[in-house]
Amino acid sequence: PPLYKQRYGKVYEVLIQQKFRENIKKLVDFGCAEFGLFVFIKKLNLEEIMFVDIDESMLKEKIGMVHPLLSEHLNRRNCPLEVSVFKGSIIDPDYRLRKTDVVTAIELIEHLFPDTLEALPYNIFSFIRPKLVIITTPNVNFNVAFGRNTGFRHPDHKFEWTMEQFEDWCNNIIQRFPDYNVEISGMGNPPSTKPTIGFCTQAAVFVRKDLYCSSYISSSYTKSCKCCPKTSPCK
Numbered sequence: 001p002p003l004y005k006q007r008y009g010k011v012y013e014v015l016i017q018q019k020f021r022e023n024i025k026k027l028v029d030f031g032c033a034e035f036g037l038f039v040f041i042k043k044l045n046l047e048e049i050m051f052v053d054i055d056e057s058m059l060k061e062k063i064g065m066v067h068p069l070l071s072e073h074l075n076r077r078n079c080p081l082e083v084s085v086f087k088g089s090i091i092d093p094d095y096r097l098r099k100t101d102v103v104t105a106i107e108l109i110e111h112l113f114p115d116t117l118e119a120l121p122y123n124i125f126s127f128i129r130p131k132l133v134i135i136t137t138p139n140v141n142f143n144v145a146f147g148r149n150t151g152f153r154h155p156d157h158k159f160e161w162t163m164e165q166f167e168d169w170c171n172n173i174i175q176r177f178p179d180y181n182v183e184i185s186g187m188g189n190p191p192s193t194k195p196t197i198g199f200c201t202q203a204a205v206f207v208r209k210d211l212y213c214s215s216y217i218s219s220s221y222t223k224s225c226k227c228c229p230k231t232s233p234c235k
């Protein structure tokens, strides 16, 4: 499948995992653009999806993408799904976005100026504080596979990171917000002639630790089991 579908597929795959799917009802997609993610996640058992993008004219133009289809009026879901669309920035603290279980930001961060990128972790990991955060961004090392040795993939990109830079950024976030773990992966395999350049898109899945372990209360404990700072291992 094309890469954009692999990215949405990754979000879907994470959300259907047994350990997550019982715990997620509300999802916020920042930088939703043309609502491409919607078709992949609307079949999930979510109760609420909020789409946020800074580009109001794009939201107005494409909002029809989130209207129910005729077939969906005829074959109704078991649980109702509320979909809202807001114009806003990923760094704006907004009380409507609290109690969100999942935040996604697919191919968004590379469009942000440094001051916005710096403000992002606070809004996501402290103000909204969801159970799961999924962030994707291009891997600049892969650009040679497109025959590019200079320049970014898109004229609006403010940066493109190597895998090491993305990993550093993610690790810095979990140091500042120790209630989270992170797993980094990717999609879009490298060509066989350049196996070491890594995936085309890199993806980070941040998981709030209490999702693994209900005994986890805060990061102030000192002894740890594998998934949380309890003294004995959790089941």
Ligand code: SAM
Pocket (backbone or CB within 6 Å): 007, 030, 031, 032, 033, 034, 036, 037, 052, 053, 054, 055, 058, 088, 089, 090, 091, 105, 106, 107, 108, 111, 112, 116
């Ligand atoms: N997530 C979309 C997808 O996977 O199809 C595509 C994202 S598009 C490459 C980047 C989007 O981020 C654009 O729609 C842009 O308007 C939006 N954007 C840029 N800065 C933003 C910000 N500060 N907050 C929210 N959205 C922003």
